[in-house]
Amino acid sequence: MKRLFLFSLLLTLVLGANAQKFMTKNGYIGFFSHTPMEDIKADNNQVVGVLDISSGEMVYQALIKSFHFDRALMEEHFNENYMESDKIPKSIFKGKITNLASVDFTKPGTYDVTVDGDLTIHDVTNKISTKGTIEVVSGGINASSKFNIVPEDYKIAIPGVVREKIDKNLGVTVTMKFTPVAK
Amino acid sequence: MKSYVKIALFVVVFFAIAGILAALIMFNKKHPDTSKAKPDFVVTAVTLQKEFEDNEKTASARYINKILEVSGTIASVTAADSSHTNLSLKTGSDMSSVICTFPSNSGVKQYKPGDDITLRGECSGYLMDVLLNNCAGVMSRK
Numbered sequence: 001m002k003r004l005f006l007f008s009l010l011l012t013l014v015l016g017a018n019a020q021k022f023m024t025k026n027g028y029i030g031f032f033s034h035t036p037m038e039d040i041k042a043d044n045n046q047v048v049g050v051l052d053i054s055s056g057e058m059v060y061q062a063l064i065k066s067f068h069f070d071r072a073l074m075e076e077h078f079n080e081n082y083m084e085s086d087k088i089p090k091s092i093f094k095g096k097i098t099n100l101a102s103v104d105f106t107k108p109g110t111y112d113v114t115v116d117g118d119l120t121i122h123d124v125t126n127k128i129s130t131k132g133t134i135e136v137v138s139g140g141i142n143a144s145s146k147f148n149i150v151p152e153d154y155k156i157a158i159p160g161v162v163r164e165k166i167d168k169n170l171g172v173t174v175t176m177k178f179t180p181v182a183k
Numbered sequence: 184m185k186s187y188v189k190i191a192l193f194v195v196v197f198f199a200i201a202g203i204l205a206a207l208i209m210f211n212k213k214h215p216d217t218s219k220a221k222p223d224f225v226v227t228a229v230t231l232q233k234e235f236e237d238n239e240k241t242a243s244a245r246y247i248n249k250i251l252e253v254s255g256t257i258a259s260v261t262a263a264d265s266s267h268t269n270l271s272l273k274t275g276s277d278m279s280s281v282i283c284t285f286p287s288n289s290g291v292k293q294y295k296p297g298d299d300i301t302l303r304g305e306c307s308g309y310l311m312d313v314l315l316n317n318c319a320g321v322m323s324r325k
Contacts, residue, residue: 025282025312026261026269045263045284046314065307066314072212089308
């Protein structure tokens with residue numbers, strides 16, 4: 001009987017915790033490089049994201065090979081020369097909304113947030129802090145952010161010949177449409 | 184002597200043009216057209232997901248960067264961004280599926296959850312799901 005009670009307590013906790021969790025497997029991360037010589041864009045529509053609205057914690061995970069470029073050759077170089085995606089297939093961000101109190105998840109609307117966290121690309125982890133928005137909509141939560149990263153911060157070596165064609169600061173766009181984790 | 188120079192010049196010009204052409208072809212290389220490409224593997228969504236779940240390393244070595252022809256039942260169709268739509272296929276697992284990204288203008292929107300489909304795509308690997316990109320439908324049945 002005691003065991004049953006403990007089990008049901010645990011179940012309530014887990015389910016209760018679940019109600020606070022939102023998820024997507026169709027998240028978007030894209031980056032954009034602009035130089036006078038060339039504009040380069042890559043999209044990834046297969047990002048897994050989890051948002052816990054009780055703690056403000058978020059985790060994003062993406063496969064490097066899911067980033068797609070218009071030019072096949074560029075994609076090949078990106079994977080083989082720069083990101084070494086056979087060896088390092090994934091990129092991860094673990095972060096937290098620092099001003100969680102200013103978001104009312106029960107009230108539809110758009111809220112400005114700041115997110116601090118660890119971004120791991122190419123097996124190098126850096127702390128980043130970025131501004132973003134949380135939009136509470138019926139049936140889910142949309143999260144989006146734009147920030148810049150410097151490839152060299154992640155030990156991504158870009159040879160001199162090509163360096164001029166790639167922006168020193170890559171613009172990164174993140175767009176997630178979270179839905180509640182089904183019980 | 185003069186004809187010697189002419190031949191040398193011809194050879195140099197020939198290789199220069201060939202080089203430029205080769206570089207241009209490489210530079211403008213297109214992604215494979217998966218609607219027409221011959222698949223490297225033909226599998227069901229159930230088998231594919233199970234192989235990755237059982238042994239990600241072996242399955243990765245086998246499937247990543249290859250063109251797969253996958254058949255299964257559609258679990259969901261989701262507009263991902265302005266130009267891409269994700270279609271997920273049912274597998275033996277509740278948590279994990281096969282997610283296939285299509286260009287939105289490829290007619291992917293005609294597919295509905297519950298339909299059976301055969302599609303082709305390039306395998307990017309495994310996150311929580313098996314991920315396919317650059318997908319094209321081959322056949323579907325309501």
